[in-house]
Amino acid sequence: MASVDISGVKKSYGAVAVMHGVDVAIGDGEFVILVGPSGCGKSTLLRMVAGLETVTGGQIAIDGRRVNELEPKDRDIAMVFQNYALYPQMTVAQNMGFALELAGRSKAEIKAEVDKAAEILSLTALLDRKPGQLSGGQRQRVAMGRAIVRHPKVFLFDEPLSNLDAKLRVKMRAEIKALHQRLKSTIIYVTHDQIEAMTMADKIVVMNAGRVEQIGTPLELYDNPANLFVATFMGSPAMNILPAVTQAGAVLVAGVATLPIVVSVPPGTKIAYGIRPDEITIDPESPVKAEVVVVEPTGSETHITARLAGHEITLISKARVALAPGDQIGLSFSPNKHHLFDDATGRRLEASGGMAA
Amino acid sequence: MTLFSQAFRRVGSAKVDPVLVALWISLILLALIWITPFVFIVFTALKSNATVMGASAFMPPTELAFENFAAAWRRGNFSTTAFNGVVITVIKVPLGLFISAMAAYALAKVPMRMNKALFALFLFGTMLPFQVMLAPIFRQVNAFGLINTYPGIILPYLAFGIPYQVFILYGFFSAVPKELSEAARIDGASHFTIFRRIFLPISLPVLSALLILDFVATWNEFAMALVILQDPKMWTLPLGLMSFQSQFSSDYGELNAAIIMTVLPAALVYLMFQRYFVAGLTSGAVKE
Ligand SMILES: Nc1ncnc2c1ncn2[C@@H]1O[C@H](COP(=O)(O)OP(=O)(O)OP(=O)(O)O)[C@@H](O)[C@H]1O
Ligand SMILES: [Mg+2]
Numbered sequence: 001m002a003s004v005d006i007s008g009v010k011k012s013y014g015a016v017a018v019m020h021g022v023d024v025a026i027g028d029g030e031f032v033i034l035v036g037p038s039g040c041g042k043s044t045l046l047r048m049v050a051g052l053e054t055v056t057g058g059q060i061a062i063d064g065r066r067v068n069e070l071e072p073k074d075r076d077i078a079m080v081f082q083n084y085a086l087y088p089q090m091t092v093a094q095n096m097g098f099a100l101e102l103a104g105r106s107k108a109e110i111k112a113e114v115d116k117a118a119e120i121l122s123l124t125a126l127l128d129r130k131p132g133q134l135s136g137g138q139r140q141r142v143a144m145g146r147a148i149v150r151h152p153k154v155f156l157f158d159e160p161l162s163n164l165d166a167k168l169r170v171k172m173r174a175e176i177k178a179l180h181q182r183l184k185s186t187i188i189y190v191t192h193d194q195i196e197a198m199t200m201a202d203k204i205v206v207m208n209a210g211r212v213e214q215i216g217t218p219l220e221l222y223d224n225p226a227n228l229f230v231a232t233f234m235g236s237p238a239m240n241i242l243p244a245v246t247q248a249g250a251v252l253v254a255g256v257a258t259l260p261i262v263v264s265v266p267p268g269t270k271i272a273y274g275i276r277p278d279e280i281t282i283d284p285e286s287p288v289k290a291e292v293v294v295v296e297p298t299g300s301e302t303h304i305t306a307r308l309a310g311h312e313i314t315l316i317s318k319a320r321v322a323l324a325p326g327d328q329i330g331l332s333f334s335p336n337k338h339h340l341f342d343d344a345t346g347r348r349l350e351a352s353g354g355m356a357a
Numbered sequence: 358m359t360l361f362s363q364a365f366r367r368v369g370s371a372k373v374d375p376v377l378v379a380l381w382i383s384l385i386l387l388a389l390i391w392i393t394p395f396v397f398i399v400f401t402a403l404k405s406n407a408t409v410m411g412a413s414a415f416m417p418p419t420e421l422a423f424e425n426f427a428a429a430w431r432r433g434n435f436s437t438t439a440f441n442g443v444v445i446t447v448i449k450v451p452l453g454l455f456i457s458a459m460a461a462y463a464l465a466k467v468p469m470r471m472n473k474a475l476f477a478l479f480l481f482g483t484m485l486p487f488q489v490m491l492a493p494i495f496r497q498v499n500a501f502g503l504i505n506t507y508p509g510i511i512l513p514y515l516a517f518g519i520p521y522q523v524f525i526l527y528g529f530f531s532a533v534p535k536e537l538s539e540a541a542r543i544d545g546a547s548h549f550t551i552f553r554r555i556f557l558p559i560s561l562p563v564l565s566a567l568l569i570l571d572f573v574a575t576w577n578e579f580a581m582a583l584v585i586l587q588d589p590k591m592w593t594l595p596l597g598l599m600s601f602q603s604q605f606s607s608d609y610g611e612l613n614a615a616i617i618m619t620v621l622p623a624a625l626v627y628l629m630f631q632r633y634f635v636a637g638l639t640s641g642a643v644k645e
Binding site for chain 2: 087
């Protein structure tokens with residue numbers, strides 16, 4: 001258990017800079033998830049914390065101690081890889097005990113630790129098997145067991161669930177969360193699946209193109225995205241973004257819907273108006289009309305894509321709807337559920353008064 | 358019977374597949390062509406010289422002339438040549454493989470500035486036919502005063518054997534996912550531990566294939582040995598075979614007995630290590 005301080009960390013491969021100064025402060029026992037689109041540098045950051053990549057600039061400290069120059073084994077971390085990276089010729093027990101063996105611990109000690117970890121992960125019956133004789137989910141658990149036996153200060157996970165099928169992923173998600181509650185260890189976890197991030201994290205770090213866009217609890221990010229990138233990245237289906245123009249005491253959205261919103265910017269300014277799909281409702285009375293493009297029933301709810309004044313928007317209807325492409329529907333936007341962003345910088349307009357609740 | 362009839366059908370099919378039948382026929386023909394010289398050698402080795410000259414080569418021997426082997430052993434000086442062959446092969450083959458594996462690991466997995474250039478150098482080594490190098494090698498070995506010594510033959514063998522082994526092992530090691538060595542690094546393993554505990558075990562099939570090839574090549578090597586080992590006391594088995602051919606009166610029975618005794622160890626090594634080779638290919642997939 002330990003804190004991890006990442007301050008001003010930069011990374012370049014030769015002349016190519018891929019990380020442009022990242023600051024993340026991770027408290028003792030926190031479950032932190034790094035999310036972001038492919039290629040944004042999540043794995044690179046994690047591997048720098050692990051010591052598998054050199055740090056070009058800035059500092060990484062674990063428990064207040066600078067670790068930039070330390071070998072991975074001296075950082076007191078454990079890592080679970082996306083492809084598990086189990087040693088194929090060793091049994092499950094040998095895989096899990098390898099680190100302890102290299103640390104020169106006695107056979108009895110190793111066996112005790114391995115048995116304990118196997119117990120936690122229900123691997124006891126599989127200890128004598130080779131990785132080739134295990135299912136994907138079991139291999140995943142062995143990889144976690146290999147990390148657990150070392151009692152590291154920090155656990156690092158790089159997309160550990162992305163090779164599993166959807167059902168197993170949900171199960172392992174719960175197991176990892178339970179494990180965190182049990183071990184109370186610091187975890188840094190990389191994923192590009194924002195559902196995984198929302199459900200597991202104490203704190204989410206949203207990254208984009210080698211920069212941190214926003215850090216916060218899952219609900220903070222969902223309710224108060226700091227900018228357009230975070231707004232559209234978190235949440236599925238993604239938030240609708242429509243062009244808007246401010247007026248005196250109102251905002252004209254997409255040129256067709258005038259909404260009574262008080263804004264801090266002068267009238268006539270172009271801004272971006274965002275609203276989540278579940279905050280748009282079908283309202284036959286509404287003067288704002290849209291044309292249905294696609295109807296996707298998911299069972300519990302229905303996702304509808306519609307065209308509003310030339311802009312595609314998505315809405316979620318909790319009720320079953322009998323709609324076909326081409327139908328005209330009236331839309332109403334929940335008041336006070338909007339997000340306004342500066343058109344040029346993409347930054348959230350704070351004084352927009354929307355999120356008073 | 359079911360096994361036999363199944364051989365001509367596709368998996369799960371009831372019809373005889375003509376392509377499979379043709380493949381089987383060519384396989385059997387090919388096997389016959391390959392086995393013919395061996396049959397010839399074994400038959401001849403067991404005949405007295407008079408029978409060899411008198412009867413057809415493919416007539417099975419009527420009375421077995423085992424004394425051919427004893428005579429060949431004495432005449433070819435096998436006690437000396439076999440000993441030399443064993444010393445040279447048992448030192449050269451494992452040592453060469455070990456050096457090659459370490460070099461290949463370093464080239465494939467240890468980040469260094471010169472990796473590419475060094476690998477190119479090894480590649481260049483695979484392109485040199487050693488026959489054209491015989492004269493310079495002789496002068497070199499002679500300059501070191503190593504003519505007629507074990508190091509004098511083992512060192513050139515290593516020099517010509519290592520590049521192609523490095524080439525093959527480099528390809529194999531490069532294909533091992535980098536996360537495997539990274540996981541081991543986090544677990545606290547040094548490069549040498551990673552090499553010994555992870556890479557050597559998983560490359561066992563490749564290593565045993567290389568060992569078989571290298572054993573056979575070293576055991577049977579003739580040209581370099583002829584140049585460097587001039588003292589009959591230092592001869593290896595293929596050089597020993599010369600004494601059967603250079604005689605005016607050829608005794609084919611003895612010659613073939615000598616050939617059998619020469620190739621037998623190589624065949625035995627093959628049979629011993631091909632088990633690992635086949636087992637290795639399926640390791641992880643099935644219980645060992
Ligand atoms: N060895 C390397 N040499 C050069 N560029 C690299 C190297 N490794 C990664 N990069 C670059 O660094 C950037 C970040 O890569 P990284 O693997 O961290 O992305 P990621 O966020 O983990 O993406 P993904 O979700 O696809 O795993 C990418 O643009 C990638 O091209
Ligand atoms: Mg990645």
